[in-house]
Amino acid sequence: CGVYTLNEKLEIAVQTGKNDNSLGPFAFPLVIRNRQSADKIRSADGSLKKVSRIFSDWKVPEQLRDEIPIVEAQNTVCAVMAAWCGYKDWLVPQHDSKNGVYISMRKL
Secondary structure, X not given: OEEEEEOOOEEEEEEOOOOOOOEEEXXXXXXXXXXXXXXXXXXXXXXXXXXXXXXXXXXXOHHHHOXXXXXXXXXXEEEEOXXXXXXXXXXXXXXXXXXXXXXXXXXX
């Protein structure tokens, strides 16, 4: 848990408690990183969708795509945190992480 700065543009707080701006809970091991070419995330119908396709559907400019944090928990992409730049967040609930951590972000 703690507060971290990404790309000198975002502050990310990882905490055990939930607040109005947080996503989660996420289980460990937890990684917050940039996108990778093979990233896929579950959609509402349970199928896998490429993160690159989501960015394309949302019309995210190419230069911004590497700045949108991807949350990987237990070696699975489970969140795309794009609300800070005017897009939706994409979150896949983790059913087994009731005691996990929450993540919130703010633009610097």
